[in-house]
Structure formats: structure tokens, C-alpha cells
Amino acid sequence: MTKVAVAVFGAGAIGRAHVETMRRLDSCALAAIAEPSAAGRAYAEGLGVPWYADPHDLLREVKPQAAVIATPNATHRELAIACIERGIVPLVEKPIASTLEDAAAIAVASERANLPVLVGHHRRHNPIIRRARAMIAEGALGRLTNATVLYTFYKPADYFEMAWRREPGGGPVLINLIHEIDLIRHLCGEIVSVQAIASNAVRGFDVEDSAAVLLRLANGALVTLNLSDTAATPWSWDLASGESPNYPPQPVAVQTHFLSGSEGSLALPTLDHWHYASGKSWFAPIRRDSVRFERGDPYRAQLDHLARVVRGEERPLITARDGALTLRATMAVHKAAKTGQIVRPDQEMEL
Ligand SMILES: NC(=O)c1ccc[n+]([C@@H]2O[C@H](COP(=O)([O-])OP(=O)(O)OC[C@H]3O[C@@H](n4cnc5c(N)ncnc54)[C@H](O)[C@@H]3O)[C@@H](O)[C@H]2O)c1
Secondary structure, three states: OOOEEEEEEEHHHHHHHHHHHHOOOOOOOEEEEEEEOHHHHHHHHOOOOOOEEHHHHHHHOOOEEEEOOOOOHHHHHHHHHHHHOOOEEEEEOOOOOHHHHHHHHHHHHHHHHHOOOOOOHHHHHHHHHHHHHHHHOOOOOEEEEEEEEEEEEEHHHHHHHOOOHOOHHHHHOHHHHHHHHHHHHHOOOOOEEEEEEEEOOOOOOOOOOOOEEEEEEEOOOEEEEEEEEEOOOOHOOOOOOOOOOOOOOOOOOOOOOEEHHHHEEEEEEOOOOOOOOOOOOOOOOOOEEEEOOOOHHHHHHHHHHHHHOOOOOOOOOOOHHHHHOOOOOHHHHHHHHHHHHEEEEHHHOOO
């Protein structure tokens, strides 16, 4: 089968990770790179692929079938719409945009043109998450009651040398927690209200370093999320799931997600399924089954999926509108922390 020709915009941290993944795939071929820096030019030349400083020039001259948009968030709207106008399927890195207006504009452009847009919430492609979602849909947990998520980790001091990471918007709510908000929506259901408190007590920057968040879901389930980028713990999906080679493997299994329901519960990433064999009661023994699954690289699966979407074989696992809903709920966390009020995402902006 012919490989789908994919351009990459932005050869920074995640752009290069996509390029390296693509080089190992049968489904996609790297068509060209657009990246203004001299380092990006040298990188493209080293790979022997066409280089452009400006993605618009690339789009005019190369005509790829798809483009991975791995540039700063504020550029996503302009670049995604430029792709849509040329019939090129964009995979827009998360967050879909830096504002809800930009996110909505991408969704509207995608729908008007009837051209699919994918958003890079790669965790949805992890086989662990796919299995968990299927089990919840099959009723293994019964009616969902609660979810508890631990997302605590330690970012080293040099991470904060870039000024924007010390300022509002550069903190762990928009950069990291958005992954958990997306997973909760994907696994457990739509978020109807958000309460939050945030703190900058440890690092003392203008941006939060920790937050505690409460969500109410449309199905009545309640969720607590604990977040910190200044806590020395192994309790984060990135460390515990082993999905990225950037983080060292953990010597013992660590759980980060606890999903509870009336018939059973599920701990992730190990996929331990707890349930009663008979006589549901806290006085009766509760058993644990370890659900079998094949480990897999979600970034790889995401690019394979992109190729199938381009060929018309699949619909996006996360569309632009879905990505906008995740962004809206994540922004509601900031507003709830700032105001001390309960925030209803659907009253923030119609999407
Ligand atoms: N899904 C994930 O796991 C994940 C991980 C990290 C970052 N991200 C997202 O990916 C995006 C990029 O993040 P990063 O950490 O790679 O940032 P980065 O700063 O390392 O890289 C961004 C690159 O884009 C280039 N650039 C800027 N404007 C450009 C333009 N108009 N056209 C082409 N290139 C341009 C910059 O020169 C830079 O090299 C962000 O949206 C971020 O939130 C996603």
C-alpha cells in the first residue's frame, strides 16, 4: 500500500518525536518539514527531506496529504485552517488552540469543508485506554460512581528557564492536566461542572505548581484530580504507563487512575479489575483480575490512525470539536481556581 505523505510543521520536541516515529512506519512517509530555525533546517537536511521556513510555502509547493502541526499553540488556528483550505488533513497537537475562539474556528472550518481534523491527545490511542474504555462500555464497572486521578511529578529547575513556563498559561493545568481532562471525558463521560483550588506556594511563580480539582459528570459520577509539577512522586501516567521513552521505567507497578462503579472498579495503568464474585458487600472478599492487553506506542498508533483517516477508512478518534470541548473544560479549571466558584463549561462558550 502507498504511504500517506505527511508534512511536519515545527521541528521542536514533539515535532521531532513524530518524525522519528514516522520513519519506522509503513503507513506514513515524511514529505517535508517546515520550521523557521537554523537547527530545524539542518535537521531536515540531515534527513534528506525538503525544508521550508514557512509552512505556507511548504503547502503551496509540496502538497502533502496530511500535516502534523507541532508548533506553539497560538499558531494552531492559522496553520490548521490553511491545511483545511487545501484539503490536507491536519493532526493538530494538543491543546487544539490557545483560545476557545480559535478552537471553535478550527472546528467550524473542518465541518464546513467536510475535512477531518485530528487532535493530538495521543493517550486515547494507548491500548490500555482502549481496553479500559471498552470494559466501561461493556458494563464491567456497572454505573460509574467515582474516579480518582493522581498526576504528581517533578519538573527540574531548568525546565523553567523559558519565561513563558513561569507565567499564566504555561503551568501544569494547560500543559499536563489537559491530558487527564481529555481522558476523563473519553473514558467516563462529559464534564458538567468544575471546582478547583490551585497553589503556587512551592515554586512561587505567577503560574500554579499544584491544583486539586473536582468534576461532576453528566452521568452523575464524581471525579477528583490531584496535580503537581513540584512533587517528587512516581504517581503520574507518564511515568507509570511506560508509554514514552523519555521517562525511566518504574521498578514496580504504580497506579495512577482509579475508576469506580456499582459493579466493579478498575486501576490503571495495570488494568486491575476489582469485583465481587458473589454477594456484593464490603464484608465479602473482593477479587482482582488482571486484564490482559498488549502494550503499544500510542504515538505510533496515532500516526497509523491518521493514515487511515486520510484514506477515508476511519473517522478521527478525536475531532476538532471534541478537542475544543477538552480545552473548554480545562480552561474551566483555571476559572474555578481563580474565582472560587463552580464553573459549568457549557456556559463558558457554546461549542
Ligand atoms: N502530545 C504530546 O505528548 C505533546 C508533548 C509536547 C508538546 N505537545 C504540543 O506540541 C506543540 C509543540 O510543543 P513542543 O514542546 O514541541 O514545542 P517546541 O518549542 O519544542 O517546538 C515548537 C517548534 O515550532 C517552531 N515554530 C514556531 N512557529 C512556527 C511556524 N509558524 N511554523 C513552523 N514552525 C514553527 C519553533 O521554532 C519550534 O522549533 C504544542 O502545542 C504542545 O502543547 C504535545
